[in-house]
Amino acid sequence: xxxxxxxxxxxxxxxxxxxxxxxxxIETPVFMPxxxxxxxxxVPQDILEDLGAQIILGNTYHxxxxxxxxxxxxxxGLHGFMAWRxxxxxxxxxxxxxxxxxxxxxxxxxxxxxxxxxGSSHFFSPESAMEAQIGLGADIIMAFDECTxxxxxRARMRASMEMTARWAAxxxxxxxxxxxxxxxxxxxxLQFPVSGxxxxxxxxxxxxxxxxxLFGIIQGGMDRELRKESAERTIEIGFPGYAIGGLSVGEPxxxxxxxxxxxxxxxxxDKPRYVMGVGxxxxxxxxxxxxxxxxxxxxxxxxxxxxxxFTSEGKVSIKQARYAQDSGPLDPKCGCRxxxxxSRAYLRHLYASNEVLAQVLNTIHNLSFYLxxxxxxxxxxxxxxxxxxxxxxxSRPKS
Amino acid sequence: xxxxxxxxxxxxxxxxxxxxxxxxxIETPVFMPxxxxxxxxxVPQDILEDLGAQIILGNTYHxxxxxxxxxxxxxxGLHGFMAWRxxxxxxxxxxxxxxxxxxxxxxxxxxxxxxxxxGSSHFFSPESAMEAQIGLGADIIMAFDECTxxxxxRARMRASMEMTARWAAxxxxxxxxxxxxxxxxxxxxLQFPVSGxxxxxxxxxxxxxxxxxLFGIIQGGMDRELRKESAERTIEIGFPGYAIGGLSVGEPxxxxxxxxxxxxxxxxxDKPRYVMGVGxxxxxxxxxxxxxxxxxxxxxxxxxxxxxxFTSEGKVSIKQARYAQDSGPLDPKCGCRxxxxxSRAYLRHLYASNEVLAQVLNTIHNLSFYLxxxxxxxxxxxxxxxxxxxxxxxSRPKS
Numbered sequence: 094x095x096x097x098x099x100x101x102x103x104x105x106x107x108x109x110x111x112x113x114x115x116x117x118x119i120e121t122p123v124f125m126p127x128x129x130x131x132x133x134x135x136v137p138q139d140i141l142e143d144l145g146a147q148i149i150l151g152n153t154y155h156x157x158x159x160x161x162x163x164x165x166x167x168x169x170g171l172h173g174f175m176a177w178r179x180x181x182x183x184x185x186x187x188x189x190x191x192x193x194x195x196x197x198x199x200x201x202x203x204x205x206x207x208x209x210x211x212g213s214s215h216f217f218s219p220e221s222a223m224e225a226q227i228g229l230g231a232d233i234i235m236a237f238d239e240c241t242x243x244x245x246x247r248a249r250m251r252a253s254m255e256m257t258a259r260w261a262a263x264x265x266x267x268x269x270x271x272x273x274x275x276x277x278x279x280x281x282x283l284q285f286p287v288s289g290x291x292x293x294x295x296x297x298x299x300x301x302x303x304x305x306x307l308f309g310i311i312q313g314g315m316d317r318e319l320r321k322e323s324a325e326r327t328i329e330i331g332f333p334g335y336a337i338g339g340l341s342v343g344e345p346x347x348x349x350x351x352x353x354x355x356x357x358x359x360x361x362x363d364k365p366r367y368v369m370g371v372g373x374x375x376x377x378x379x380x381x382x383x384x385x386x387x388x389x390x391x392x393x394x395x396x397x398x399x400x401x402x403f404t405s406e407g408k409v410s411i412k413q414a415r416y417a418q419d420s421g422p423l424d425p426k427c428g429c430r431x432x433x434x435x436s437r438a439y440l441r442h443l444y445a446s447n448e449v450l451a452q453v454l455n456t457i458h459n460l461s462f463y464l465x466x467x468x469x470x471x472x473x474x475x476x477x478x479x480x481x482x483x484x485x486x487x488s489r490p491k492s
Numbered sequence: 493x494x495x496x497x498x499x500x501x502x503x504x505x506x507x508x509x510x511x512x513x514x515x516x517x518i519e520t521p522v523f524m525p526x527x528x529x530x531x532x533x534x535v536p537q538d539i540l541e542d543l544g545a546q547i548i549l550g551n552t553y554h555x556x557x558x559x560x561x562x563x564x565x566x567x568x569g570l571h572g573f574m575a576w577r578x579x580x581x582x583x584x585x586x587x588x589x590x591x592x593x594x595x596x597x598x599x600x601x602x603x604x605x606x607x608x609x610x611g612s613s614h615f616f617s618p619e620s621a622m623e624a625q626i627g628l629g630a631d632i633i634m635a636f637d638e639c640t641x642x643x644x645x646r647a648r649m650r651a652s653m654e655m656t657a658r659w660a661a662x663x664x665x666x667x668x669x670x671x672x673x674x675x676x677x678x679x680x681x682l683q684f685p686v687s688g689x690x691x692x693x694x695x696x697x698x699x700x701x702x703x704x705x706l707f708g709i710i711q712g713g714m715d716r717e718l719r720k721e722s723a724e725r726t727i728e729i730g731f732p733g734y735a736i737g738g739l740s741v742g743e744p745x746x747x748x749x750x751x752x753x754x755x756x757x758x759x760x761x762d763k764p765r766y767v768m769g770v771g772x773x774x775x776x777x778x779x780x781x782x783x784x785x786x787x788x789x790x791x792x793x794x795x796x797x798x799x800x801x802f803t804s805e806g807k808v809s810i811k812q813a814r815y816a817q818d819s820g821p822l823d824p825k826c827g828c829r830x831x832x833x834x835s836r837a838y839l840r841h842l843y844a845s846n847e848v849l850a851q852v853l854n855t856i857h858n859l860s861f862y863l864x865x866x867x868x869x870x871x872x873x874x875x876x877x878x879x880x881x882x883x884x885x886x887s888r889p890k891s
Contacts, residue, residue: 131841135848139829160816160841167817168837176833417559418566430538434575438567442530442559449534449851 094298096233096306096333098365098386102475106357106384109474112365114232115277115303116172117179118296119147121365122381122474124467125182125389126460130155131165131175134394135452136460138177144429144457145464148180148232150389153225154189158208158215162228170230170276181231182389184369185222185264185310188338191240199239201256219263223271223307230275231305235336236264238310243342250314257312258326265307265330272304308334308367315348317355324359334387335360336367341390350379357384374403374466381470393463397455400444403462409437411455416441429461493697495632495705495732497764497785501874505756505783508873511764513631514676514702515571516578517695518546520764521780521873523866524581524788525859529554530564530574533793534851535859537576543828543856544863547579547631549788552624553588557607557614561627569629569675580630581788583768584621584663584709587737590639598638600655618662622670622706629675630704634735635663637709642741649713656711657725664706664729671703707733707766714747716754723758733786734759735766740789749778756783773802773865780869792862796854799843802861808836810854815840828860 095115102109112119126133126141129152133141141149151171156162160174168174171181187204190197194206203218217225222237238257241249277300309332313319320337327335337356340349353368360366367387368380377388393403400412404424409416411423419437431440431454443451494514501508511518525532525540528551532540540548550570555561559573567573570580586603589596593605602617616624621636637656640648676699708731712718719736726734736755739748752767759765766786767779776787792802799811803823808815810822818836830839830853842850 130845130847131838132845132847132849135852137829137849137852138833159845160837164817164837164841168819168835173819174835174838174841176835176838418563420567420572430536434537436567436573436575438559438563439530439573439575442563442573446529446531446558448529448531449848450531450536452848453534453536453852 095303096365097298098334098363100363102477104474104477105382107382107470107474108384108386109471110365110386112386113296113298114148114180114306115298115300116181116232117147119180120471121386122377122467122470123147123387124377124463125150125387126463127152127389127391127394128175129391130159131171133456133460134398135449135456138175140430140457141177141460142179144461145468146179146460148182149177151181151183151229151231152189153183153186153222153229154193156183156229157186157225158210162225166228166230166276170228172230172277180233182233182387183226183229183231183235185235185237186217186225187222187235187238188240188370190217191242201259203237204239219260220267223264223267227268227271227274227305228276230277233306233308233334234268236261236307236309236332238312238338240312240339240342241314243315243344245314247314247316247319250316250319254313254319254323257310258323258330261309261327261332262330265309265332268305268307272307275305277301306333308332308336308365310336310338310369311356311360312339313356314339315344315352317352320352320356321359324356328359328361332364334365334367336369336387338369340368341370341372346376349376350383353380353385354383374463377463378466378470381467381474393459394456397459398452400451400455402440402455403459411437411440412444413441423458424462427458427461427465429458429465431455431458431461494702495764496697497733497762499762501876503873503876504781506781506869506873507783507785508870509764509785511785512695512697513547513579513705514697514699515580515631516546518579519870520785521776521866521869522546522786523776523862524549524786525862526551526788526790526793527574528790529558530570532855532859533797534848534855537574539829539856540576540859541578543860544867545578545859547581548576550580550582550628550630551588552582552585552621552628553592555582555628556585556624557609561624565627565629565675569627571629571676579632581632581786582625582628582630582634584634584636585616585624586621586634586637587639587769589616590641600658602636603638618659619666622663622666626667626670626673626704627675632705632707632733633667635660635706635708635731637711637737639711639738639741640713642714642743644713646713646715646718649715649718653712653718653722656709657722657729660708660726660731661729664708664731667704667706671706674704676700705732707731707735707764709735709737709768710755710759711738712755713738714743714751716751719751719755720758723755727758727760731763733764733766735768735786737768739767740769740771745775748775749782752779752784753782773862776862777865777869780866780873792858793855796858797851799850799854801839801854802858810836810839811843812840822857823861826857826860826864828857828864830854830857830860 197206219237226234309327313323405426416437499509596605618636625633708726712722804825815836
């Protein structure tokens with residue numbers, strides 16, 4: 094067995110569960126911080142553990158280009174390479190190939206693209222994307238999909254959705270034939286300590302007996318019928334978990350919600366459901382309320398680097414001069430190590446002075462806010478408070 | 493009382509002691525990490541505490557320009573502003589005015605200089621430099637001195653040394669008249685936790701009853717006679733501690749050592765002796781062996797940012813391709829959180845990928861190496877092992 098998913102409680106459409114992976118047990122709904130090239134930018138791994146991050150996301154496209162799959166494989170996969178013993182998910186590389194490459198060339202076989210680092214030419218197919226993800230050795234990996242731009246005409250949406258379905262079948266075939274090649278057998282020479290996630294046991298599957306899990310991705314643009322057809326075709330291929338991709342690409346927020354809600358109706362209730370690349374704190378609460386189990390987003394980490402901080406009182410742009418002599422904490426209701434120690438004036442000074450510590454502290458706070466938010470969502474679900482948790486958790490002006 | 497210095501043990505010329513300041517007790521000889529604008533670049537304050545940093549240095553020039561003395565004063569001085577409850581020392585601003593300003597204009601009254609940030613014109617005199625340092629509120633502050641370039645003719649050396657002596661008298665006069673204006677009475681609204689330094693008590697003077705301490709600075713270039721005269725004139729003015737300034741400005745290392753050794757002969761044995769702006773790990777060991785009690789240097793933090801790491805096996809340039817698949821720790825003999833967890837391959841990848849975590853982890857390791865080195869020096873002195881400690885601590889090719 095490579096993954097197991099148990100729903101412990103539900104409240105309306107929302108569900109609280111446990112996802113057992115080879116490296117860690119994950120309480121769901123879960124938010125996954127993004128560690129693009131093997132690092133959640135600016136945050137040491139032990140602090141991520143302290144924050145309660147249960148699973149982080151790595152980007153196959155970036156890691157494939159640097160340091161390269163062979164290097165990561167040799168160091169024992171991403172877990173050994175970046176010294177992270179909890180769970181990891183990698184995306185398929187598809188989204189980055191499409192978003193970072195204007196000169197890409199797509200055929201039925203796969204995608205030819207140029208490296209954003211040095212312009213060198215590369216090729217990703219469902220098979221090579223699986224090969225890369227098996228070498229990286231995350232607990233959960235993703236089928237290779239095509240992402241379309243927004244807005245786009247329906248013919249293009251349909252063609253892309255259909256190719257994604259064919260690529261999903263090829264992804265699964267390659268994965269099934271090669272999944273035993275995951276580099277978990279190799280042991281790091283460093284025996285770093287691992288503390289258990291706060292408030293949860295440290296249960297996990299044995300890596301020795303298990304393999305990675307490959308999730309399918311539903312596409313179909315902003316068309317409910319195409320999404321339904323994509324879900325049916327992907328389920329027919331059969332995966333232990335399903336993601337909804339191709340959202341948060343510029344469409345209005347109401348449309349995102351509508352597509353998520355309608356697509357979820359077509360996904361199996363007993364499998365984890367993952368919405369890729371969303372969202373703001375209120376969005377992740379909202380989508381958890383719809384029954385989404387997993388989410389990831391660069392927003393907390395990227396916004397932190399631009400001095401945009403999420404707090405219980407709304408968004409704070411810490412660069413503003415109004416905070417220059419503000420001796421209070423960033424968020425009076427936050428228990429994170431940043432809010433417990435530093436003043437807004439200090440955080441503002443670090444940002445204004447271009448100090449690296451600004452990025453470090455801002456990112457720690459924003460991740461703490463996201464992870465705390467999801468912790469409260471899980472708690473509310475376990476108490477059956479669905480009707481109240483949206484209101485109580487996010488009773489502030491919408492950002 | 494504002495400072496008290498006790499020598500507990502000695503071994504040859506080296507001495508092991510305790511320096512009691514209003515905010516913390518410091519075990520000497522001590523290395524002081526540099527936190528230029530209120531942050532040791534990239535390292536959160538709680539990690540500095542864990543590393544055992546007992547006292548850090550702030551740069552008056554930088555803090556005066558940004559965020560400005562009034563802001564720091566309003567937030568309770570540097571301790572409150574940067575949420576650091578252990579000891580702090582500020583330099584006088586003199587060195588930066590001279591090293592960062594080619595268009596400065598020096599008169600007997602003081603120095604007119606331009607901000608490196610926006611080109612605006614400013615003026616530092618002994619009086620205004622004291623005013624700034626009282627507002628910043630460090631435990632130990634420095635007299636305003638003139639630094640000369642290297643090499644320089646003897647007439648210029650003498651003139652500069654003599655002006656530094658006159659400025660020292662003016663610095664002391666202003667300080668004595670205004671030292672009660674230190675902003676320690678104002679309490680931060682944040683009550684962050686403070687853990688005691690490892691392996692020492694948390695003794696300190698009461699801030700309520702005490703003031704800052706002003707140290708004098710010996711100048712005189714590379715001339716032993718001028719240094720002797722500078723020491724005599726500075727001692728005549730009278731300070732609770734003495735620094736040797738104007739070294740590490742490009743002169744050969746042998747000359748640095750010669751000037752330190754000869755100048756120390758003229759300084760009182762019962763007062764702390766501080767050599768400013770030195771040095772490599774082997775240099776700080778060497779100077780501690782000569783009887784120096786305090787040192788600071790940007791080298792560990794600046795080198796870290798360039799991927800140069802100090803280890804028990806010598807210097808490591810982590811950017812080199814030879815480390816790309818090296819699964820071993822940076823320094824097998826180091827117990828720091830970086831060496832205990834991450835591989836050389838990972839550190840090399842972070843550096844090559846321009847990840848902010850590279851600076852964070854590299855700086856933590858280099859500071860750990862420096863602070864550990866000084867800890868071992870203190871231990872050796874306490875055991876009376878002077879004759880062996882240089883050899884045993886630094887038995888590697890000179891860097």
